[in-house]
Amino acid sequence: MNMGVLLRLALLLLLVAFLANPQAFEPLFAPFAANGAAAIYTQSSLLSLTVSHLSMVAAATIAATVVSVGLAILVTRPSGREFLPLSRSVANIGQTFPPVAVLALAVPVFGFGPIPTLIALFLYGLLPIFENALTGLASIPPSVQEAARGVGMTDTQRLLRVELPLALPIILTGIRLTAVISLSTATIGSTVAAKTLGEVIIAGLISNNTAFVLQGGLLVALLALFIHEGFGLLEGALTRRTRSVQPA
Amino acid sequence: MIEIREITKAYDGLRAVDEVSMTIKSGEIVAVVGTSGSGKTTLLRMINRLVEPTSGAILIDGRDNRDLPGHELRRAIGYAIQGYGLFPHRTVAENIATVPKLLGWDRKRIDARVDELLALFHLEPAQFRARMPHELSGGQQQRIGVARALAAEPAVLLMDEPFGALDPIIRGKAQDDLIDIQRRFATTIVLVTHGIEEAIRLGDRIAVMDKGKLLQFATPAEIIAHPATDFVAELVGSDERAFRMLSLTPVSDLMEPGEAPGAPIDASASLKDALSEALWSGRRALPVLRDGAIVGRVTRDSLISRAGRPQ
Ligand SMILES: Nc1ncnc2c1ncn2[C@@H]1O[C@H](COP(=O)(O)OP(=O)(O)OP(=O)(O)O)[C@@H](O)[C@H]1O
Ligand SMILES: [Mg+2]
Numbered sequence: 001m002n003m004g005v006l007l008r009l010a011l012l013l014l015l016v017a018f019l020a021n022p023q024a025f026e027p028l029f030a031p032f033a034a035n036g037a038a039a040i041y042t043q044s045s046l047l048s049l050t051v052s053h054l055s056m057v058a059a060a061t062i063a064a065t066v067v068s069v070g071l072a073i074l075v076t077r078p079s080g081r082e083f084l085p086l087s088r089s090v091a092n093i094g095q096t097f098p099p100v101a102v103l104a105l106a107v108p109v110f111g112f113g114p115i116p117t118l119i120a121l122f123l124y125g126l127l128p129i130f131e132n133a134l135t136g137l138a139s140i141p142p143s144v145q146e147a148a149r150g151v152g153m154t155d156t157q158r159l160l161r162v163e164l165p166l167a168l169p170i171i172l173t174g175i176r177l178t179a180v181i182s183l184s185t186a187t188i189g190s191t192v193a194a195k196t197l198g199e200v201i202i203a204g205l206i207s208n209n210t211a212f213v214l215q216g217g218l219l220v221a222l223l224a225l226f227i228h229e230g231f232g233l234l235e236g237a238l239t240r241r242t243r244s245v246q247p248a
Numbered sequence: 249m250i251e252i253r254e255i256t257k258a259y260d261g262l263r264a265v266d267e268v269s270m271t272i273k274s275g276e277i278v279a280v281v282g283t284s285g286s287g288k289t290t291l292l293r294m295i296n297r298l299v300e301p302t303s304g305a306i307l308i309d310g311r312d313n314r315d316l317p318g319h320e321l322r323r324a325i326g327y328a329i330q331g332y333g334l335f336p337h338r339t340v341a342e343n344i345a346t347v348p349k350l351l352g353w354d355r356k357r358i359d360a361r362v363d364e365l366l367a368l369f370h371l372e373p374a375q376f377r378a379r380m381p382h383e384l385s386g387g388q389q390q391r392i393g394v395a396r397a398l399a400a401e402p403a404v405l406l407m408d409e410p411f412g413a414l415d416p417i418i419r420g421k422a423q424d425d426l427i428d429i430q431r432r433f434a435t436t437i438v439l440v441t442h443g444i445e446e447a448i449r450l451g452d453r454i455a456v457m458d459k460g461k462l463l464q465f466a467t468p469a470e471i472i473a474h475p476a477t478d479f480v481a482e483l484v485g486s487d488e489r490a491f492r493m494l495s496l497t498p499v500s501d502l503m504e505p506g507e508a509p510g511a512p513i514d515a516s517a518s519l520k521d522a523l524s525e526a527l528w529s530g531r532r533a534l535p536v537l538r539d540g541a542i543v544g545r546v547t548r549d550s551l552i553s554r555a556g557r558p559q
Binding site: 162 | 296298319320321322323324327329330331332333334335336337346347350380393396
Protein backbone atom coordinates (compact mmCIF):
# COMPACT_ATOMS: atom_id res chain seq x y z
CA MET A 1 0.00 0.00 0.00
CA ASN A 2 2.58 2.53 1.14
CA MET A 3 5.01 1.22 -1.45
CA GLY A 4 2.36 1.82 -4.08
CA VAL A 5 1.87 5.41 -3.00
CA LEU A 6 5.62 6.04 -3.03
CA LEU A 7 5.96 4.49 -6.46
CA ARG A 8 3.19 6.67 -7.87
CA LEU A 9 4.71 9.76 -6.32
CA ALA A 10 8.07 8.90 -7.83
CA LEU A 11 6.50 8.38 -11.26
CA LEU A 12 4.69 11.68 -10.99
CA LEU A 13 7.91 13.51 -10.14
CA LEU A 14 9.65 11.79 -13.02
CA LEU A 15 6.90 12.87 -15.41
CA VAL A 16 7.05 16.49 -14.26
CA ALA A 17 10.84 16.52 -14.44
CA PHE A 18 10.83 15.03 -17.92
CA LEU A 19 8.34 17.59 -19.23
CA ALA A 20 10.20 20.47 -17.58
CA ASN A 21 13.57 19.49 -18.96
CA PRO A 22 13.51 16.68 -21.54
CA GLN A 23 17.16 17.17 -22.49
CA ALA A 24 18.24 15.98 -19.03
CA PHE A 25 16.91 12.55 -19.96
CA GLU A 26 18.85 12.40 -23.21
CA PRO A 27 21.27 9.68 -22.00
CA LEU A 28 18.32 7.41 -21.13
CA PHE A 29 16.86 7.50 -24.63
CA ALA A 30 20.12 7.74 -26.55
CA PRO A 31 20.62 3.95 -26.83
CA PHE A 32 17.28 3.74 -28.72
CA ALA A 33 18.00 6.56 -31.12
CA ALA A 34 18.75 5.64 -34.73
CA ASN A 35 22.47 5.96 -35.47
CA GLY A 36 23.44 9.43 -34.38
CA ALA A 37 19.95 11.00 -34.61
CA ALA A 38 18.58 13.14 -31.80
CA ALA A 39 17.30 11.12 -28.85
CA ILE A 40 14.78 13.70 -27.66
CA TYR A 41 12.03 15.06 -29.89
CA THR A 42 12.52 18.82 -30.33
CA GLN A 43 10.34 19.65 -33.36
CA SER A 44 7.73 20.97 -30.92
CA SER A 45 8.16 21.23 -27.18
CA LEU A 46 7.00 18.07 -25.43
CA LEU A 47 5.32 20.18 -22.76
CA SER A 48 3.19 22.10 -25.25
CA LEU A 49 2.28 18.84 -27.03
CA THR A 50 1.24 17.32 -23.71
CA VAL A 51 -0.84 20.35 -22.80
CA SER A 52 -2.53 20.36 -26.19
CA HIS A 53 -3.10 16.58 -26.02
CA LEU A 54 -4.67 16.85 -22.57
CA SER A 55 -6.79 19.83 -23.58
CA MET A 56 -8.27 17.92 -26.49
CA VAL A 57 -9.00 14.91 -24.31
CA ALA A 58 -10.54 17.15 -21.66
CA ALA A 59 -12.68 19.04 -24.15
CA ALA A 60 -13.94 15.86 -25.82
CA THR A 61 -14.58 14.16 -22.46
CA ILE A 62 -16.45 17.14 -21.05
CA ALA A 63 -18.61 17.37 -24.17
CA ALA A 64 -19.27 13.61 -24.11
CA THR A 65 -20.14 13.86 -20.39
CA VAL A 66 -22.60 16.68 -20.87
CA VAL A 67 -24.34 14.96 -23.77
CA SER A 68 -24.34 11.44 -22.27
CA VAL A 69 -25.48 12.46 -18.81
CA GLY A 70 -28.06 14.75 -20.36
CA LEU A 71 -29.37 11.90 -22.50
CA ALA A 72 -29.39 9.50 -19.56
CA ILE A 73 -31.36 11.99 -17.49
CA LEU A 74 -33.80 12.52 -20.34
CA VAL A 75 -34.50 8.83 -20.93
CA THR A 76 -34.96 8.07 -17.23
CA ARG A 77 -37.75 10.70 -16.90
CA PRO A 78 -41.26 9.34 -17.44
CA SER A 79 -41.68 11.69 -20.42
CA GLY A 80 -38.46 10.58 -22.12
CA ARG A 81 -38.63 6.84 -21.65
CA GLU A 82 -39.56 6.23 -25.28
CA PHE A 83 -36.21 7.66 -26.40
CA LEU A 84 -34.23 5.04 -24.51
CA PRO A 85 -33.75 2.58 -27.41
CA LEU A 86 -32.85 5.40 -29.80
CA SER A 87 -30.24 6.91 -27.43
CA ARG A 88 -28.77 3.48 -26.84
CA SER A 89 -28.32 2.95 -30.57
CA VAL A 90 -26.69 6.34 -31.06
CA ALA A 91 -24.22 5.73 -28.24
CA ASN A 92 -23.47 2.23 -29.51
CA ILE A 93 -22.82 3.39 -33.05
CA GLY A 94 -20.53 6.11 -31.68
CA GLN A 95 -18.50 3.45 -29.96
CA THR A 96 -18.38 0.85 -32.72
CA PHE A 97 -17.54 3.24 -35.54
CA PRO A 98 -13.70 3.27 -35.69
CA PRO A 99 -12.17 6.67 -34.81
CA VAL A 100 -9.89 6.41 -37.84
CA ALA A 101 -12.93 6.21 -40.07
CA VAL A 102 -14.41 9.24 -38.30
CA LEU A 103 -11.22 11.16 -39.05
CA ALA A 104 -11.32 10.10 -42.68
CA LEU A 105 -14.91 11.28 -43.00
CA ALA A 106 -14.46 14.50 -41.04
CA VAL A 107 -11.32 15.83 -42.71
CA PRO A 108 -12.98 16.60 -46.07
CA VAL A 109 -15.65 18.56 -44.21
CA PHE A 110 -13.64 20.34 -41.51
CA GLY A 111 -10.15 20.26 -42.99
CA PHE A 112 -6.96 19.39 -41.17
CA GLY A 113 -6.52 20.51 -37.56
CA PRO A 114 -8.03 19.61 -34.18
CA ILE A 115 -11.74 19.49 -35.13
CA PRO A 116 -11.87 15.99 -36.74
CA THR A 117 -10.00 14.53 -33.77
CA LEU A 118 -12.31 16.21 -31.30
CA ILE A 119 -15.31 14.75 -33.13
CA ALA A 120 -13.80 11.27 -33.15
CA LEU A 121 -12.95 11.41 -29.44
CA PHE A 122 -16.36 12.79 -28.57
CA LEU A 123 -18.25 10.04 -30.43
CA TYR A 124 -16.01 7.34 -29.10
CA GLY A 125 -16.47 8.58 -25.54
CA LEU A 126 -20.26 8.70 -25.43
CA LEU A 127 -21.09 5.08 -24.72
CA PRO A 128 -19.20 4.39 -21.47
CA ILE A 129 -20.56 7.52 -19.81
CA PHE A 130 -24.08 7.02 -21.12
CA GLU A 131 -24.32 3.39 -20.01
CA ASN A 132 -22.90 4.16 -16.58
CA ALA A 133 -25.13 7.17 -16.05
CA LEU A 134 -28.09 5.03 -17.03
CA THR A 135 -27.10 2.31 -14.58
CA GLY A 136 -26.50 4.86 -11.82
CA LEU A 137 -29.81 6.61 -12.27
CA ALA A 138 -31.74 3.35 -12.57
CA SER A 139 -30.22 1.71 -9.51
CA ILE A 140 -31.50 4.17 -6.91
CA PRO A 141 -33.51 2.18 -4.34
CA PRO A 142 -37.29 2.54 -4.81
CA SER A 143 -37.77 3.46 -1.15
CA VAL A 144 -35.35 6.38 -1.58
CA GLN A 145 -37.19 7.56 -4.70
CA GLU A 146 -40.48 7.24 -2.87
CA ALA A 147 -39.16 9.17 0.12
CA ALA A 148 -37.83 11.95 -2.11
CA ARG A 149 -41.31 12.39 -3.58
CA GLY A 150 -42.96 11.95 -0.20
CA VAL A 151 -41.05 14.78 1.48
CA GLY A 152 -42.23 17.16 -1.23
CA MET A 153 -39.26 17.61 -3.52
CA THR A 154 -40.04 18.88 -7.01
CA ASP A 155 -38.83 16.84 -9.98
CA THR A 156 -35.78 19.08 -10.36
CA GLN A 157 -34.95 18.92 -6.67
CA ARG A 158 -35.16 15.14 -6.74
CA LEU A 159 -32.80 14.99 -9.70
CA LEU A 160 -30.24 17.42 -8.27
CA ARG A 161 -30.38 16.49 -4.60
CA VAL A 162 -30.99 12.76 -4.68
CA GLU A 163 -30.62 11.05 -8.04
CA LEU A 164 -27.46 12.68 -9.42
CA PRO A 165 -25.52 12.64 -6.14
CA LEU A 166 -26.32 8.95 -5.69
CA ALA A 167 -25.45 8.11 -9.29
CA LEU A 168 -22.27 10.20 -9.24
CA PRO A 169 -19.74 7.47 -8.33
CA ILE A 170 -20.97 5.26 -11.19
CA ILE A 171 -21.04 8.19 -13.62
CA LEU A 172 -17.47 9.02 -12.63
CA THR A 173 -16.41 5.49 -13.50
CA GLY A 174 -17.82 6.04 -16.97
CA ILE A 175 -16.02 9.38 -17.34
CA ARG A 176 -12.80 7.72 -16.25
CA LEU A 177 -13.14 5.00 -18.88
CA THR A 178 -13.81 7.58 -21.56
CA ALA A 179 -10.91 9.82 -20.49
CA VAL A 180 -8.42 6.97 -20.45
CA ILE A 181 -9.55 5.59 -23.82
CA SER A 182 -9.51 9.09 -25.34
CA LEU A 183 -6.03 9.69 -24.08
CA SER A 184 -4.59 6.88 -26.20
CA THR A 185 -7.02 7.37 -29.09
CA ALA A 186 -6.00 11.04 -29.36
CA THR A 187 -2.57 10.00 -30.64
CA ILE A 188 -4.01 9.18 -34.06
CA GLY A 189 -5.10 12.82 -34.29
CA SER A 190 -1.64 13.86 -35.38
CA THR A 191 -2.17 12.05 -38.69
CA VAL A 192 -4.60 14.84 -39.51
CA ALA A 193 -2.48 17.63 -38.05
CA ALA A 194 -3.94 17.85 -34.56
CA LYS A 195 -1.29 18.79 -31.98
CA THR A 196 -1.04 15.67 -29.85
CA LEU A 197 1.67 13.43 -28.47
CA GLY A 198 0.97 11.16 -31.45
CA GLU A 199 3.22 13.55 -33.38
CA VAL A 200 6.24 12.26 -31.46
CA ILE A 201 5.34 8.64 -32.07
CA ILE A 202 4.68 9.16 -35.75
CA ALA A 203 7.91 11.11 -36.17
CA GLY A 204 9.69 8.14 -34.60
CA LEU A 205 7.97 5.71 -36.97
CA ILE A 206 8.79 7.73 -40.05
CA SER A 207 12.45 8.33 -39.19
CA ASN A 208 12.87 4.86 -37.68
CA ASN A 209 13.76 6.45 -34.33
CA THR A 210 12.66 4.16 -31.50
CA ALA A 211 13.61 6.77 -28.91
CA PHE A 212 10.81 9.07 -30.14
CA VAL A 213 8.27 6.25 -30.18
CA LEU A 214 9.25 5.33 -26.65
CA GLN A 215 9.04 8.82 -25.17
CA GLY A 216 5.71 9.52 -26.87
CA GLY A 217 4.29 6.18 -25.75
CA LEU A 218 5.58 6.50 -22.19
CA LEU A 219 4.18 9.98 -21.80
CA VAL A 220 0.70 8.87 -22.91
CA ALA A 221 0.83 5.80 -20.68
CA LEU A 222 1.85 7.79 -17.62
CA LEU A 223 -0.85 10.40 -18.20
CA ALA A 224 -3.44 7.64 -18.55
CA LEU A 225 -2.23 6.06 -15.34
CA PHE A 226 -2.59 9.26 -13.36
CA ILE A 227 -6.00 10.10 -14.75
CA HIS A 228 -7.14 6.59 -13.89
CA GLU A 229 -5.76 6.89 -10.37
CA GLY A 230 -7.20 10.35 -9.79
CA PHE A 231 -10.71 9.29 -10.74
CA GLY A 232 -10.33 6.13 -8.71
CA LEU A 233 -9.57 8.10 -5.56
CA LEU A 234 -12.54 10.37 -6.14
CA GLU A 235 -14.93 7.48 -6.75
CA GLY A 236 -13.65 5.67 -3.69
CA ALA A 237 -14.22 8.68 -1.45
CA LEU A 238 -17.73 9.19 -2.79
CA THR A 239 -18.73 5.55 -2.57
CA ARG A 240 -17.59 5.28 1.02
CA ARG A 241 -19.81 8.23 1.84
CA THR A 242 -22.89 7.06 0.00
CA ARG A 243 -22.80 3.33 0.57
CA SER A 244 -26.45 2.48 0.20
CA VAL A 245 -28.64 1.62 3.14
CA GLN A 246 -29.91 -1.87 3.73
CA PRO A 247 -33.29 -1.78 5.45
CA ALA A 248 -33.25 -4.10 8.46
CA MET B 249 -59.68 16.58 9.94
CA ILE B 250 -59.38 14.46 6.83
CA GLU B 251 -62.56 13.84 4.87
CA ILE B 252 -62.28 11.11 2.29
CA ARG B 253 -65.23 11.26 -0.09
CA GLU B 254 -66.05 8.32 -2.31
CA ILE B 255 -62.46 8.02 -3.40
CA THR B 256 -61.69 5.51 -6.16
CA LYS B 257 -58.46 4.53 -7.84
CA ALA B 258 -58.61 2.23 -10.82
CA TYR B 259 -55.61 0.69 -12.56
CA ASP B 260 -56.54 -0.57 -16.02
CA GLY B 261 -60.18 -0.76 -14.96
CA LEU B 262 -59.38 -2.74 -11.80
CA ARG B 263 -60.30 -0.84 -8.66
CA ALA B 264 -57.44 -0.82 -6.17
CA VAL B 265 -59.53 1.48 -3.97
CA ASP B 266 -63.26 1.35 -4.49
CA GLU B 267 -65.49 4.25 -3.37
CA VAL B 268 -64.03 4.61 0.09
CA SER B 269 -65.51 7.29 2.33
CA MET B 270 -64.32 8.02 5.84
CA THR B 271 -63.74 10.99 8.11
CA ILE B 272 -60.64 11.05 10.25
CA LYS B 273 -60.83 13.41 13.22
CA SER B 274 -58.04 15.79 14.13
CA GLY B 275 -55.61 14.27 16.59
CA GLU B 276 -56.74 10.66 16.27
CA ILE B 277 -54.77 7.63 15.19
CA VAL B 278 -56.49 5.61 12.50
CA ALA B 279 -55.05 2.19 11.74
CA VAL B 280 -55.80 0.79 8.28
CA VAL B 281 -55.69 -3.01 8.14
CA GLY B 282 -56.43 -5.57 5.47
CA THR B 283 -54.83 -8.36 3.49
CA SER B 284 -52.07 -7.74 0.99
CA GLY B 285 -53.34 -5.97 -2.10
CA SER B 286 -56.49 -4.66 -0.42
CA GLY B 287 -55.63 -1.08 -1.35
CA LYS B 288 -54.25 0.28 1.93
CA THR B 289 -51.12 1.85 0.46
CA THR B 290 -53.05 3.26 -2.48
CA LEU B 291 -55.56 4.86 -0.12
CA LEU B 292 -52.79 6.37 1.99
CA ARG B 293 -50.90 7.71 -1.01
CA MET B 294 -53.99 9.43 -2.32
CA ILE B 295 -54.06 11.55 0.84
CA ASN B 296 -50.71 13.20 -0.03
CA ARG B 297 -51.32 12.75 -3.76
CA LEU B 298 -48.44 10.45 -4.52
CA VAL B 299 -51.32 8.71 -6.30
CA GLU B 300 -53.98 10.75 -8.07
CA PRO B 301 -57.51 9.38 -7.58
CA THR B 302 -59.66 8.28 -10.50
CA SER B 303 -62.68 9.87 -8.85
CA GLY B 304 -63.74 11.30 -5.53
CA ALA B 305 -62.11 13.93 -3.35
CA ILE B 306 -60.08 14.28 -0.18
CA LEU B 307 -60.45 17.34 2.05
CA ILE B 308 -57.89 18.22 4.69
CA ASP B 309 -59.24 20.73 7.21
CA GLY B 310 -61.93 21.58 4.72
CA ARG B 311 -59.58 22.25 1.79
CA ASP B 312 -59.44 20.03 -1.25
CA ASN B 313 -56.00 18.45 -1.35
CA ARG B 314 -55.76 19.39 -5.02
CA ASP B 315 -55.76 23.10 -4.19
CA LEU B 316 -51.99 23.11 -3.72
CA PRO B 317 -49.33 21.75 -6.09
CA GLY B 318 -48.47 18.17 -5.07
CA HIS B 319 -45.01 18.93 -3.75
CA GLU B 320 -46.25 21.75 -1.52
CA LEU B 321 -49.02 19.56 -0.15
CA ARG B 322 -46.48 16.83 0.65
CA ARG B 323 -44.23 19.23 2.57
CA ALA B 324 -47.13 19.84 4.94
CA ILE B 325 -47.86 16.13 5.47
CA GLY B 326 -45.45 13.76 7.19
CA TYR B 327 -44.82 10.49 5.37
CA ALA B 328 -42.97 7.48 6.77
CA ILE B 329 -42.59 4.26 4.82
CA GLN B 330 -41.46 0.70 5.22
CA GLY B 331 -37.78 0.56 4.29
CA TYR B 332 -37.54 4.11 5.66
CA GLY B 333 -36.04 5.52 2.43
CA LEU B 334 -33.32 7.49 4.20
CA PHE B 335 -31.09 9.39 1.77
CA PRO B 336 -27.88 7.33 1.83
CA HIS B 337 -25.65 10.27 0.87
CA ARG B 338 -26.86 12.53 3.65
CA THR B 339 -26.11 12.51 7.36
CA VAL B 340 -28.77 11.79 9.95
CA ALA B 341 -29.12 15.53 10.65
CA GLU B 342 -29.42 16.35 6.94
CA ASN B 343 -32.02 13.62 6.49
CA ILE B 344 -34.13 14.97 9.33
CA ALA B 345 -33.70 18.54 8.06
CA THR B 346 -34.97 17.71 4.57
CA VAL B 347 -38.43 19.26 4.75
CA PRO B 348 -37.52 22.28 6.93
CA LYS B 349 -34.81 23.04 4.36
CA LEU B 350 -37.27 22.76 1.49
CA LEU B 351 -39.50 25.15 3.41
CA GLY B 352 -36.64 27.60 3.87
CA TRP B 353 -36.33 27.55 7.66
CA ASP B 354 -33.26 29.35 8.95
CA ARG B 355 -30.23 27.40 10.02
CA LYS B 356 -30.63 27.91 13.75
CA ARG B 357 -34.23 26.79 13.82
CA ILE B 358 -33.37 23.69 11.77
CA ASP B 359 -30.48 22.72 14.05
CA ALA B 360 -32.62 23.15 17.14
CA ARG B 361 -35.41 21.05 15.62
CA VAL B 362 -33.02 18.27 14.60
CA ASP B 363 -31.61 18.03 18.12
CA GLU B 364 -35.08 18.15 19.65
CA LEU B 365 -36.27 15.26 17.48
CA LEU B 366 -33.15 13.16 18.05
CA ALA B 367 -33.62 13.54 21.80
CA LEU B 368 -37.31 12.73 21.47
CA PHE B 369 -36.41 9.43 19.81
CA HIS B 370 -33.78 8.62 22.45
CA LEU B 371 -30.83 9.21 20.14
CA GLU B 372 -28.05 11.31 21.67
CA PRO B 373 -27.77 14.29 19.24
CA ALA B 374 -24.00 14.75 19.57
CA GLN B 375 -23.50 11.09 18.78
CA PHE B 376 -25.94 10.68 15.90
CA ARG B 377 -26.13 14.01 14.06
CA ALA B 378 -23.17 13.38 11.79
CA ARG B 379 -23.69 9.66 11.20
CA MET B 380 -24.49 8.28 7.79
CA PRO B 381 -27.61 6.09 7.44
CA HIS B 382 -25.55 2.96 6.79
CA GLU B 383 -24.00 3.42 10.22
CA LEU B 384 -27.37 2.91 11.95
CA SER B 385 -29.22 -0.20 13.11
CA GLY B 386 -32.60 -0.97 11.58
CA GLY B 387 -34.42 0.37 14.61
CA GLN B 388 -32.42 3.59 14.53
CA GLN B 389 -33.07 4.02 10.81
CA GLN B 390 -36.76 3.59 11.48
CA ARG B 391 -36.71 6.32 14.12
CA ILE B 392 -34.81 8.69 11.83
CA GLY B 393 -37.41 7.99 9.14
CA VAL B 394 -40.23 9.02 11.48
CA ALA B 395 -38.21 11.99 12.79
CA ARG B 396 -37.75 13.18 9.22
CA ALA B 397 -41.48 12.86 8.61
CA LEU B 398 -42.21 14.92 11.72
CA ALA B 399 -39.50 17.55 11.23
CA ALA B 400 -41.64 20.36 9.89
CA GLU B 401 -44.31 19.80 12.55
CA PRO B 402 -46.98 18.47 10.19
CA ALA B 403 -50.53 18.27 11.46
CA VAL B 404 -50.97 14.98 9.59
CA LEU B 405 -48.61 12.00 9.58
CA LEU B 406 -49.04 9.12 7.13
CA MET B 407 -47.26 5.87 7.95
CA ASP B 408 -47.07 2.82 5.70
CA GLU B 409 -46.07 -0.24 7.73
CA PRO B 410 -43.39 1.74 9.55
CA PHE B 411 -42.65 -1.01 12.05
CA GLY B 412 -42.83 -3.95 9.65
CA ALA B 413 -39.13 -4.78 9.67
CA LEU B 414 -38.49 -4.42 13.40
CA ASP B 415 -38.14 -7.24 15.91
CA PRO B 416 -41.00 -7.51 18.44
CA ILE B 417 -39.23 -5.78 21.33
CA ILE B 418 -37.97 -2.82 19.30
CA ARG B 419 -41.38 -2.63 17.61
CA GLY B 420 -43.09 -2.36 21.00
CA LYS B 421 -40.79 0.53 21.95
CA ALA B 422 -41.33 2.26 18.62
CA GLN B 423 -45.09 1.96 19.09
CA ASP B 424 -44.85 3.47 22.58
CA ASP B 425 -42.76 6.33 21.19
CA LEU B 426 -45.34 6.96 18.52
CA ILE B 427 -48.15 7.13 21.07
CA ASP B 428 -46.08 9.55 23.20
CA ILE B 429 -45.36 11.81 20.26
CA GLN B 430 -48.95 11.74 19.10
CA ARG B 431 -50.12 12.81 22.57
CA ARG B 432 -47.55 15.58 22.71
CA PHE B 433 -48.20 17.14 19.31
CA ALA B 434 -51.80 15.99 18.76
CA THR B 435 -50.75 14.84 15.29
CA THR B 436 -53.42 13.17 13.19
CA ILE B 437 -51.96 9.81 12.20
CA VAL B 438 -53.08 7.41 9.49
CA LEU B 439 -51.12 4.21 9.83
CA VAL B 440 -51.21 1.22 7.49
CA THR B 441 -50.42 -2.11 9.08
CA HIS B 442 -50.67 -5.81 8.35
CA GLY B 443 -51.16 -6.73 11.98
CA ILE B 444 -54.51 -6.52 13.75
CA GLU B 445 -52.55 -6.64 17.01
CA GLU B 446 -50.75 -3.41 16.08
CA ALA B 447 -54.00 -1.84 14.88
CA ILE B 448 -55.73 -2.59 18.20
CA ARG B 449 -52.78 -1.31 20.17
CA LEU B 450 -52.34 1.96 18.28
CA GLY B 451 -55.64 2.79 16.66
CA ASP B 452 -58.26 5.05 18.19
CA ARG B 453 -60.25 3.69 15.29
CA ILE B 454 -59.55 0.90 12.85
CA ALA B 455 -60.40 0.87 9.15
CA VAL B 456 -60.68 -2.63 7.71
CA MET B 457 -60.19 -2.94 3.95
CA ASP B 458 -60.70 -5.82 1.58
CA LYS B 459 -60.44 -5.80 -2.21
CA GLY B 460 -60.42 -2.00 -2.31
CA LYS B 461 -63.53 -1.59 -0.21
CA LEU B 462 -63.82 -0.21 3.31
CA LEU B 463 -65.62 -2.94 5.27
CA GLN B 464 -65.75 -1.33 8.69
CA PHE B 465 -64.47 1.81 10.35
CA ALA B 466 -64.92 1.78 14.11
CA THR B 467 -63.21 1.66 17.50
CA PRO B 468 -61.23 -1.49 18.36
CA ALA B 469 -63.85 -2.52 20.93
CA GLU B 470 -66.64 -2.16 18.40
CA ILE B 471 -64.73 -4.10 15.75
CA ILE B 472 -63.97 -6.94 18.14
CA ALA B 473 -67.48 -7.09 19.58
CA HIS B 474 -69.45 -6.49 16.43
CA PRO B 475 -67.45 -7.30 13.31
CA ALA B 476 -69.39 -6.03 10.31
CA THR B 477 -68.66 -9.03 8.08
CA ASP B 478 -67.24 -12.53 8.28
CA PHE B 479 -64.04 -11.18 6.80
CA VAL B 480 -63.64 -8.69 9.65
CA ALA B 481 -64.47 -11.39 12.21
CA GLU B 482 -61.81 -13.63 10.74
CA LEU B 483 -59.28 -10.83 10.65
CA VAL B 484 -59.91 -10.01 14.29
CA GLY B 485 -59.54 -13.72 15.06
CA SER B 486 -62.77 -14.95 16.61
CA ASP B 487 -61.02 -17.43 18.90
CA GLU B 488 -59.04 -14.66 20.55
CA ARG B 489 -61.74 -12.06 20.78
CA ALA B 490 -62.16 -12.36 24.55
CA PHE B 491 -58.51 -11.64 25.17
CA ARG B 492 -58.38 -8.87 22.58
CA MET B 493 -61.28 -7.24 24.40
CA LEU B 494 -59.42 -7.39 27.68
CA SER B 495 -56.25 -6.01 26.17
CA LEU B 496 -58.06 -2.75 25.37
CA THR B 497 -58.74 -1.71 28.96
CA PRO B 498 -56.37 -0.86 31.83
CA VAL B 499 -56.69 -2.50 35.23
CA SER B 500 -57.65 0.83 36.82
CA ASP B 501 -61.04 0.66 35.06
CA LEU B 502 -62.06 -2.48 36.90
CA MET B 503 -60.43 -1.77 40.24
CA GLU B 504 -62.51 -2.07 43.41
CA PRO B 505 -61.73 -1.26 47.04
CA GLY B 506 -60.35 -4.15 49.06
CA GLU B 507 -57.30 -6.26 49.64
CA ALA B 508 -55.72 -9.29 48.03
CA PRO B 509 -52.69 -11.45 48.70
CA GLY B 510 -49.53 -11.80 46.62
CA ALA B 511 -47.62 -9.66 44.16
CA PRO B 512 -49.51 -6.56 42.95
CA ILE B 513 -50.25 -5.60 39.35
CA ASP B 514 -49.78 -2.08 38.00
CA ALA B 515 -52.92 0.02 37.49
CA SER B 516 -51.86 0.79 33.92
CA ALA B 517 -51.43 -2.87 32.93
CA SER B 518 -54.13 -4.32 30.68
CA LEU B 519 -56.96 -6.49 31.92
CA LYS B 520 -55.53 -9.25 29.75
CA ASP B 521 -52.28 -9.17 31.72
CA ALA B 522 -54.24 -9.16 34.99
CA LEU B 523 -56.35 -12.19 34.06
CA SER B 524 -53.29 -14.03 32.83
CA GLU B 525 -51.52 -13.36 36.12
CA ALA B 526 -54.57 -14.35 38.20
CA LEU B 527 -54.92 -17.64 36.30
CA TRP B 528 -51.23 -18.42 36.37
CA SER B 529 -50.77 -17.75 40.09
CA GLY B 530 -54.15 -19.32 41.01
CA ARG B 531 -55.41 -16.23 42.87
CA ARG B 532 -59.05 -15.02 43.01
CA ALA B 533 -57.91 -11.37 43.26
CA LEU B 534 -54.80 -9.25 42.69
CA PRO B 535 -53.74 -6.12 44.61
CA VAL B 536 -53.47 -3.05 42.35
CA LEU B 537 -50.44 -0.80 42.55
CA ARG B 538 -50.35 2.85 41.57
CA ASP B 539 -47.37 5.15 42.12
CA GLY B 540 -45.83 2.64 44.51
CA ALA B 541 -48.89 2.24 46.76
CA ILE B 542 -51.60 -0.45 46.86
CA VAL B 543 -54.82 1.35 45.93
CA GLY B 544 -57.32 -1.51 45.63
CA ARG B 545 -57.82 -4.90 43.98
CA VAL B 546 -59.13 -6.51 40.86
CA THR B 547 -60.99 -9.85 41.02
CA ARG B 548 -60.82 -12.80 38.66
CA ASP B 549 -64.60 -12.99 38.34
CA SER B 550 -64.90 -9.35 37.29
CA LEU B 551 -62.14 -9.91 34.75
CA ILE B 552 -63.89 -12.96 33.31
CA SER B 553 -67.25 -11.25 33.05
CA ARG B 554 -65.60 -8.31 31.34
CA ALA B 555 -64.14 -10.62 28.68
CA GLY B 556 -67.59 -11.28 27.25
CA ARG B 557 -69.19 -9.41 24.37
CA PRO B 558 -70.30 -5.92 25.45
CA GLN B 559 -74.09 -5.53 25.30
N1 LIG C 1 -48.99 1.58 -9.95
C1 LIG C 1 -49.84 0.54 -10.02
N2 LIG C 1 -50.21 0.03 -11.22
C2 LIG C 1 -51.07 -0.99 -11.30
N3 LIG C 1 -51.63 -1.61 -10.25
C3 LIG C 1 -51.32 -1.16 -9.02
C4 LIG C 1 -50.41 -0.07 -8.84
N4 LIG C 1 -50.28 0.17 -7.51
C5 LIG C 1 -51.07 -0.74 -6.89
N5 LIG C 1 -51.69 -1.54 -7.79
C6 LIG C 1 -52.63 -2.62 -7.47
O1 LIG C 1 -53.60 -2.12 -6.59
C7 LIG C 1 -53.92 -3.08 -5.62
C8 LIG C 1 -53.77 -2.48 -4.24
O2 LIG C 1 -52.40 -2.22 -4.00
P1 LIG C 1 -51.88 -1.60 -2.64
O3 LIG C 1 -50.44 -1.41 -2.77
O4 LIG C 1 -52.70 -0.42 -2.29
O5 LIG C 1 -52.19 -2.76 -1.61
P2 LIG C 1 -51.82 -2.88 -0.06
O6 LIG C 1 -53.10 -3.10 0.67
O7 LIG C 1 -50.99 -1.74 0.36
O8 LIG C 1 -50.98 -4.23 -0.05
P3 LIG C 1 -49.73 -4.64 0.88
O9 LIG C 1 -50.30 -4.96 2.20
O10 LIG C 1 -49.17 -5.83 0.20
O11 LIG C 1 -48.79 -3.48 0.90
C9 LIG C 1 -53.02 -4.26 -5.87
O12 LIG C 1 -53.78 -5.24 -6.55
C10 LIG C 1 -51.93 -3.73 -6.73
O13 LIG C 1 -51.46 -4.71 -7.60
MG1 LIG D 1 -48.96 -1.56 1.03
